[in-house]
Amino acid sequence: MVFLKAGLFFLPYAAGVGSFFLWRKSREGENVPPVEMRTSKKDKKLLYQDLAGKYDASISADERLMLLGLMRYWLVSKAEGRVLEVAGGTGRNFKYYKPECDVTFTDSSVAMVQTAQEKANKLRTKEKGEIFKFEVQDAENLNYPDNSFDTVVGTFGLCSVDHPEKQLKEMQRVCKDDGTILLLEHGASSFEVLRNLQAVYAQKHYDKWGCIYNRDIDKLVEESGSTVKDKKTFHLGTTHLIIAKPNKESSPQPQQPV
Incomplete structure (x- = not known):
């Protein structure tokens, strides 16, 4: 009983102290400069080459x-x-596609695409791996004609x-009008508190993973011109599920790939 009473006292105290220190830490994020993308495209490819084999395990x-x-x-x-x-990484979505889909999988990293291909080969026993084709493509400059894909x-x-805005424009360009x-x-x-905490650790996260995890997704999608049909947010607004339709009239004239 003594331990129970002590616990009932200690838990709220610990929660209060922890919340205070989180709040104090979050104040640092109010003046943190934007993430500096210190890696060149060449260096980023080397980073992804290193990550490809251990990304899923990491x-x-x-994710669970x-x-x-x-x-x-x-x-x-x-x-x-x-x-x-686009920017498919190691192919963590493969098992969720319907078998009747015809999927072209792309990533800018050769190592990521190779890892994804190995994963797809394991699905071939289920006749699902046959639906995938693989190409190394830059999501910001896709080598496909306008209106090429249903999804x-x-x-x-x-x-x-x-440049995430370029990726969104390219996704919209190659998507069929309907x-x-x-x-x-x-x-x-x-x-705000969590947003500031994200800012505090954003540079460290980018340097390790090549990922800027605190971009303004709503603003990016809105500025792309896409018409959002359904949107859900999770994890205190840090995870976004979005279903959108292309709205090419509100976008700059698409450029054909060279």
Whole structure:
């Protein structure tokens, strides 16, 4: 009984102290400069080459804890027809595509694409791996004609490119007028304290992963001109699920790839 009473006293005290220190730490984020992208494209490719083989093992526990597998399933299972996935990383969405989809998987990293291909080969026993084609493509400058795909998918890619607005424009350009754009992204929290904490650690996170995890996703999507049809946020506003339609009349005239 004594220990129970002590615990009942200590837990609120610990929570209060912890909250205070988190608040104090978050104040540092009010004056933190934006993330400095110190790596060149060449250096970033070397970083992703190093990460490719260990990426899945590094993030699997976090994804399970945050139920990101369910979010991937909810989103990617909506893909139909001819599908393009951009900045696809190691292919963590593969098992969620419907077998009738025709999926072109792309990433700018050769090592990531190779890792994804190995993963797809394991699905071939289920006749699902046959739906995938693989290409090394820069999400900011896709080598496809306008209106090429029924569905364009991007999951946790806007954080990893130098110019996320270009990726969104390209996704919109290659998507058919009646097609669908599917996004699952992490970004700046809608809560000030957490948003400031993200800012405190953003540079360290970028240097390790090549990922700017606190971009303003809502603003980026709005400025891309896409028409949002459905949107859900999770994890205190840091995770965004978005279903959008291309709205090319509100976008700059598309440029054909060279």
